[in-house]
Amino acid sequence: MATLDDMWLEDELGISVPLVGAPMAGPGGGRLAHAISQAGAFGMIGVNQTRPGDWIRAEASVAGAAETSYGVGLMAWALEAAPDQLEAVLELQPALVSVSFGAYAGPVARLRDAGIRTATQIGNLTDLDQALEAGVDLLVARGGEGGGHGRNDIATLPLLQLVLDRTDLPVLAAGGIVNHRGLAAVLAAGAVGAWVGTAFLGCVEAASTPEAKQGLFAAGQTGYGRVFDVAQQVDWPTEFGGRAVANDYFDQWAGREDSMDEAARAQHRDAVAAQQFDVAHLYAGEGVADLTRETTAADVVAEFSRALRRRTPGQPAS
Ligand SMILES: Cc1cc2nc3c(=O)[nH]c(=O)nc-3n(C[C@H](O)[C@H](O)[C@H](O)COP(=O)(O)O)c2cc1C
Missing domain, CATH: 3.20.20.70 (Aldolase class I)
Known part of the structure; x- marks a missing residue:
């Protein structure tokens, strides 16, 4: 049509x-x-x-x-x-x-x-x-x-x-x-x-840090969900999840977001401050492996x- x-x-x-x-x-x-x-x-x-x-x-x-x-x-x-x-x-x-x-x-x-x-x-x-x-x-x-x-x-x-x-x-x-x-x-x-x-x-x-860009260049798979919103206590409506580079933190908490406590939030906060992307989030789509x-x-x-x-x-x- x-x-x-x-x-x-x-x-x-x-x-x-x-x-x-x-x-x-x-x-x-x-x-x-x-x-x-x-x-x-x-x-x-x-x-x-x-x-x-x-x-x-x-x-x-x-x-x-x-x-x-x-x-x-x-x-x-x-x-x-x-x-x-x-x-x-x-x-x-x-x-x-x-x-x-x-x-x-x-x-x-x-x-x-x-x-x-x-x-x-x-x-x-x-x-x-x-x-x-x-x-x-x-x-x-x-x-x-x-x-x-x-x-x-x-x-x-x-x-x-x-x-x-x-x-x-x-x-x-x-x-x-x-x-x-x-x-x-x-x-x-x-x-x-x-x-x-x-x-x-x-x-x-x-406007990303050099560390974030390096994290993207090394990335392979992505994951979709609410882990990083719950970690940061952001008020995104729950129907909209986020797609980000899959990392250890995402794998640990995906499907268990209701169990995330202050220790989990602090771990994420510290990793963002230190730009450590085995824990901190890097939002990106499934084509991220094209970035080198x-x-x-x-x-x-x-x-x-x-x-x-x-x-x-x-x-x-x-
Ligand atoms: C890091 C990042 C931040 C984004 N922030 C916004 C935003 O602020 N507002 C918005 O409408 N969409 C946002 N999006 C979604 C994009 O507008 C767009 O839908 C998406 O990037 C398209 O898919 P692609 O990343 O595979 O090209 C964001 C996407 C990424 C990767």
């Missing part, structure tokens, strides 16, 4: 590579967003529940330097306790604002009234109905392979197919897309582009842009 305008990102956001650097609270501040947008894709600032509106203003001034276009990603569940986040974004008028994970209809209505394009991440078909009702401009079909928080109900490819069959809105695919091969696949399926987080985690512009060394955001965008090269019929993209 999709009669998609497959140039939506290019037309609406003025970018040349149909790739959005997903909002990532922590690694994804203004510097990473700026570098991604400067390279021809579209960068977004990730905002966690603790950030005041002034933090968003400061990061936006970095992302938007030299009139560079950027977006902001808010967490819907956090907005009630942090209303100044939405106020800051309404004032800044970024080119795109995503509001995901929780009750986002009200914030989306205010953003739309202010003339700001909106997106939300959906993880199953109930989410799709809610997003259509809220009237977002852009859908992100985010499969369970994705890094950070979200649902683990449906994998990216089946979710993308189900969503594309049910809407004429532009759809981005997210979750486990780490290079030009994945981008080519979702464009062929009918997505207008990809919403990519993990592939940017090793960038020099990502530090690169620039421009390198990553250039690699993805290989998906756009014209292919000789019958020959694989390479």
Whole structure:
């Protein structure tokens, strides 16, 4: 059914590579967003529940330097306790604002009234109905392979197919897309582009410690669940777990989160302070093994842009 305008990102956001650097609270501040947008894709600032509106203003001034276009990603569940986040974004008028994970209809209505394009991440078909009702401009079909928080109900490819069959809105695919091969696949399926987080985690512009980046370069498997939220006593709604690099601490507590006590929390806190990643968390998606060394955001965008090269019929993209 999709009669998609497959140039939506290019037309609406003025970018040349149909790739959005997903909002990532922590690694994804203004510097990473700026570098991604400067390279021809579209960068977004990730905002966690603790950030005041002034933090968003400061990061936006970095992302938007030299009139560079950027977006902001808010967490819907956090907005009630942090209303100044939405106020800051309404004032800044970024080119795109995503509001995901929780009750986002009200914030989306205010953003739309202010003339700001909106997106939300959906993880199953109930989410799709809610997003259509809220009237977002852009859908992100985010499969369970994705890094950070979200649902683990449906994998990216089946979710993308189900969503594309049910809407004429532009759809981005997210979750486990780490290079030009994945981008080519979702464009062929009918997505207008990809919403990519993990592939940017090793960038020099990502606001992570060198130790965290080394942990990602050494990583293999990921795990999904609530261990690290319970360890940090973060108020994420329980329906949204997180996907992170699987480590000893995750393996020890997965499925036993109710038993985590102050000693377990202190062990995690100390490991975060010491940047020890056999215990501390590293949020990342299933494609994390593709990260092997530090690169620039421009390198990553250039690699993805290989998906756009014209292919000789019958020959694989390479
Ligand atoms: C470290 C990290 C932090 C994230 N923080 C946010 C966030 O603040 N807001 C948000 O909407 N999504 C967040 N996400 C989810 C991403 O927007 C996106 O859905 C995900 O990265 C896509 O999957 P991929 O990592 O396999 O590319 C985060 C993901 C990661 C890896």
